[in-house]
Amino acid sequence: MIEIFKTIDGNIQKLDEITTNSWICATHPTPEEILHISERCDIDLNDVKASLDIEEASRIERTDNYTLILVDIPSREIRNGNDAYTTIPLSIILSKDVIITVCTEDSIVLSHFKAGKHKDFNTSKRTRFIYHILYSNTSVYLNCLRNIDKSREDIEARLHKGTKNIDLIELHELESDLVYFATSLRVNGVVLDKLTRYGKIEHYAEDQELLSDVIIENKQAIEMANIYRDILNGTRELFASIIDNSLNQVMKGLTSITIIMAIPTIISGIYGMNVNTDGMPFSDSSFGFAMICTITLVTCAISAFVLKKKGLF
Structure with missing residues (x-):
């Protein structure tokens, strides 16, 4: 599905056609839609569909006509019959007159932009818009990490009533979530560091300040993921000790x-x-x-x- 948005008179509006300074949001696009974006915006077909491969690595690529920024974003999935977190790629393509985002699902990272709930957001300020997306991504990571830690606390609270196999399975799933997050956050951090030295994207003073905030938030998310993983390991050891003692x-x-x-x-x-x-x-x-x-x-x-x-x- 392709949706086109543009900031007009300070408000985000949905359009039917691609225009200058518009935002093309492609969610799990069909081959025909991918071809249309590639031909209309003069972008390599492989770059348009890069984020559709869940194993695609985060990176920055520059051509004469556009810049591709690929990062990992949080996503929910069903794993072993339970809700769990994973990460999926999101590509942000900055061309000469439009911004294109491509993802396999409708992520919360972008949903509030489409709903017009984000302040200081303008599709014509394309560099700043990219940094807003990256900031939103790190914020979603932090919220997901807090949810993971709350789930761990709920499992620990059930320890007083006895240990069950389902608790051990849930702990393993939480540990898998943190592994996915920690890995993706580290790779995203490399991309953010490259953006600070990337001279082919026009930066303004306020844009640079926002990028610095994104980097700080991403480092905080990495630290939280590592701390929660250490705590989770301690919880697993506590489970093992309780089982052995019993x-x-x-x-x-x-x-x-x-x-x-x-x-x-x-x-x-x-x-x-x-x-x-x-x-x-x-x-x-x-x-x-x-x-x-x-x-x-x-x-x-x-x-x-x-x-x-x-x-x-």
Whole structure:
């Protein structure tokens, strides 16, 4: 789908045709739409569809007619039946008279621009518009990182009720999200650093200040991703420790029960041997069975008390 926008009298408006200083927003474009953009704006076909490859690397490329900026943006997906985050490419093409964005999905990074909710946004100020998009991208990353950390806190809160396999799976998914984010943010940071030294894009003082803000926000996002990943690793280790400790407690309890149950087994085994009853304690007493049972119960009680004092039961 292709949408065309242009700032007219300070307001963003949707157009039917491509005009000078307009913004062409291509969301999962068809081959025909890609060909149309390529021919109408004199852009190489491969560059127009570069972001449609989810494995495409972030970079900056310059030709005589346009500049291609490719960055990774956050995206939601269903992974193992659960909501998860990943990253997808977004290409920003700065030509002589228009700006083109191409992405495989309608991202929140661009949605508020199309809705006209972003202040100080003008399609005719193309360099500044690019930096606004990059700033919006880093802001979305930060929000997603906060959501990931909140999900981790919810999982930790459930630790008090016991560990479940689903919690371990969710922790693994969160760790995968952070790996995707950290990798993409680092590559985006390289692109941003190149933009500061890129002399083929016209910069103004206010544009340079905005780019500096984008770089600062991107570095903050990288730090947050690394911190949250370290915390998540600590949470995983906590899960493992709790599971090991619970297993140890169960094994100690079972061992103690086995020791206690062995006492009546030994006594009954001795008295059950096919030997002469002469000389066997209480064999001649009419209360012998009751006395043996009493001694057995007392012995078991003493053993349980000793094990309890030693913390084994």
